[in-house]
Amino acid sequence: MIYFYQPDIAKGIHELPEDEHQHCTRVLRKTSGDEVGIFDGVGGMYKVLLTEVSKKQTKFEIVESRQLVRKSFYNHIAIAPTKNMDRIEWFVEKACELGVDEISFLLTKNSERDKLRIDRLEKKAVSALKQSKSGYLTKINELVKLDQFLSQTPSDLKFIAVVEENLPYYAEVLQQDRNVLTLIGPEGDFTQEESKSAVASGFRKISLGKSVLRTETAGLMASHFVNTINRY
Amino acid sequence: MIYFYQPDIAKGIHELPEDEHQHCTRVLRKTSGDEVGIFDGVGGMYKVLLTEVSKKQTKFEIVESRQLVRKSFYNHIAIAPTKNMDRIEWFVEKACELGVDEISFLLTKNSERDKLRIDRLEKKAVSALKQSKSGYLTKINELVKLDQFLSQTPSDLKFIAVVEENLPYYAEVLQQDRNVLTLIGPEGDFTQEESKSAVASGFRKISLGKSVLRTETAGLMASHFVNTINRY
Numbered sequence: 001m002i003y004f005y006q007p008d009i010a011k012g013i014h015e016l017p018e019d020e021h022q023h024c025t026r027v028l029r030k031t032s033g034d035e036v037g038i039f040d041g042v043g044g045m046y047k048v049l050l051t052e053v054s055k056k057q058t059k060f061e062i063v064e065s066r067q068l069v070r071k072s073f074y075n076h077i078a079i080a081p082t083k084n085m086d087r088i089e090w091f092v093e094k095a096c097e098l099g100v101d102e103i104s105f106l107l108t109k110n111s112e113r114d115k116l117r118i119d120r121l122e123k124k125a126v127s128a129l130k131q132s133k134s135g136y137l138t139k140i141n142e143l144v145k146l147d148q149f150l151s152q153t154p155s156d157l158k159f160i161a162v163v164e165e166n167l168p169y170y171a172e173v174l175q176q177d178r179n180v181l182t183l184i185g186p187e188g189d190f191t192q193e194e195s196k197s198a199v200a201s202g203f204r205k206i207s208l209g210k211s212v213l214r215t216e217t218a219g220l221m222a223s224h225f226v227n228t229i230n231r232y
Numbered sequence: 233m234i235y236f237y238q239p240d241i242a243k244g245i246h247e248l249p250e251d252e253h254q255h256c257t258r259v260l261r262k263t264s265g266d267e268v269g270i271f272d273g274v275g276g277m278y279k280v281l282l283t284e285v286s287k288k289q290t291k292f293e294i295v296e297s298r299q300l301v302r303k304s305f306y307n308h309i310a311i312a313p314t315k316n317m318d319r320i321e322w323f324v325e326k327a328c329e330l331g332v333d334e335i336s337f338l339l340t341k342n343s344e345r346d347k348l349r350i351d352r353l354e355k356k357a358v359s360a361l362k363q364s365k366s367g368y369l370t371k372i373n374e375l376v377k378l379d380q381f382l383s384q385t386p387s388d389l390k391f392i393a394v395v396e397e398n399l400p401y402y403a404e405v406l407q408q409d410r411n412v413l414t415l416i417g418p419e420g421d422f423t424q425e426e427s428k429s430a431v432a433s434g435f436r437k438i439s440l441g442k443s444v445l446r447t448e449t450a451g452l453m454a455s456h457f458v459n460t461i462n463r464y
Contacts, residue, residue: 071442090322098453099443132444169463210303210464211331212364221330224456231401232442 001047002028003037003130007137009062010040014048016058019123024050024058035063039129041137043068068135071099074179075226078104078149079219080186083112091216092121095138096128099232100223102139104153108146110188116143146194150201155181160203161218162195167207170222174229182206182222187215233279234260235269235362239369241294242272246280248290251355256282256290267295271361273369275300300367303331306411307458310336310381311451312418315344323448324353328360328370331464332455336385337375342420348375378426382433387413392435393450394427399439402454406461414438414454419447 004020006013016024024030032053038046038060045066052059077100081088088105095103105116118140125138157175160183174180183190183198190198199205208221236252238245248256256262264285270278270292277298284291309332313320320337327335337348350372357370389407392415406412415422415430422430431437440453 094449094452097443097445097449131446134443171460171463209459211329211366211459213329214363217326217329220326220452221456224453225460227441227443228403228457228460231403 001035001037002030003039003133005041005126005130005137006038007041009038009046010044014060014062016060021058025053025055030058036060039133039135039137041126041129041135043070043135045135070136071230071232072177073226073230073232074102074155075100075223076102076104076153076155076179076181077184077219077223078106078153078181079184080106080108080111080215081113081116081143082187082215085113085117087214087216088113088116089121089124091219092124092138092140093128094220095223096125097132098220098223098227099132099134099136100138101136102141104141104149105143106146106149106183107143108186108194109191110186112186114143118142146190147197150198150203153181155179157181158201158203159183159206160190160195160198161185161208161222162205163189163212164205164207167205170206170208170225171229173204173206174225176230180226182226184215184219184222233267233269234262235271235365237273237358237362237369238270239273241270241278242276246292246294248292253290257285257287262290268292271365271367271369273358273361273367275302275367277367302368303462303464304409305458305462305464306334306387307332307455308334308336308387308411308413309416309451309455310338310385310413311416312338312340312343312447313345313348313375314419314447317345317349319446319448320345320348321353321356323451324356324370324372325360326452327455328357329364330452330455330459331364331366331368332370333368334371334373336373336381338381338415339375339377340418340426341423342418344418346375350374378422379429382430382435385413387411389413390433390435391415391438392422392427392430393417393440393454394437395421395444396437396439399437402438402440402457403461405436405438406457408462412458414458416447416451416454
């Protein structure tokens with residue numbers, strides 16, 4: 001079954017959004033009478049019948065629907081965007097594939113980028129939703145200053161990945177079924193002051209392992225640590 | 233310290249290979265009298281003094297050397313290359329960053345590619361070696377038919393990642409300090425016959441988790457599972 005995305009289906013909107021309509025008709029050549037799948041991004045999974053397919057729009061009727069169970073933990077990664085936009089987009093695509101629930105972007109002293117095309121990243125999240133069939137859309141947040149983020153973001157378990165000696169290995173301090181927030185620094189890492197103020201805000205310093213990882217790789221590995229502790 | 237790659241330094245070759253020479257002189261503008269680092273890819277880490285820098289060549293003298301300890305396990309990933317070459321190169325870059333020891337490429341029934349530019353992938357491995365400072369170069373093997381690979385490749389622990397119900401989660405069957413070989417299938421997965429013959433060759437079926445992962449993502453997550461069980 002081919003899946004599309006319509007966040008407002010539960011509100012009674014029974015037609016595809018513009019890009020999904022274009023993809024459905026121009027690329028996949030679907031026509032009236034075809035059955036396709038729809039995700040609403042919050043666990044709703046629908047089988048629908050295309051009833052009206054024109055150049056303008058793709059309308060449908062719901063044939064059946066089910067609610068996918070949300071997983072037992074919440075995985076939030078906050079990362080300093082890389083200079084190279086491809087690497088950020090790659091990170092978002094892969095993190096969404098892994099079922100990361102929320103991604104925030106941090107403006108830090110060593111950040112190499114202070115602007116982000118969030119709309120492009122949201123498209124990555126939507127395509128990952130359809131590809132992975134997880135049913136839940138990854139929330140993508142706007143770029144925000146680190147100090148503002150530290151003061152405003154609650155979570156059960158808060159960690160900051162830094163390159164230092166004698167830090168606990170991430171798998172040894174994580175716990176199952178919790179809301180976990182992990183901070184990932186830029187190339188050149190967080191500054192001493194930044195990691196200090198994170199610790200002062202309740203974040204615990206952890207190590208992602210012995211390898212020296214690029215920012216986007218570190219972000220993805222942090223995502224996977226949280227999955228593995230939850231056997232997800 | 234900036235690092236370069238010279239696999240034959242222990243054989244007494246005290247000049248940089250052609251591309252390293254170009255990078256050292258044209259890009260980094262190094263000159264005689266500068267000190268740089270060199271990896272030989274098998275754990276040798278050298279501090280050298282540049283003694284002769286011309287358009288033709290970069291010669292050096294060894295100032296000091298040390299042998300980096302090899303890690304306690306061996307991580308071999310055998311993967312069916314994706315249609316899109318960027319995704320393979322991305323996988324190789326990231327797997328090398330994670331310290332994967334060996335990467336093989338499999339020709340399977342659903343493989344979307346039967347030719348590979350191994351030289352380009354080896355360049356990725358070299359740049360990852362220098363970036364991660366692991367000291368050990370990831371071995372990149374030529375594309376080979378699955379049945380041939382199955383019959384020819386020894387390892388302590390052999391696993392095949394497939395999308396099936398009720399398989400053990402990878403982290404639950406892995407063991408520390410072992411030579412581990414993981415097979416990763418193409419988009420469309422291994423065929424029934426392929427996974428059967430893998431099992432007949434001593435490979436155990438495992439699950440990489442609940443998400444439906446693209447081939448290159450599955451390969452990277454398998455690499456990370458082996459790292460995490462070894463606290464690496």
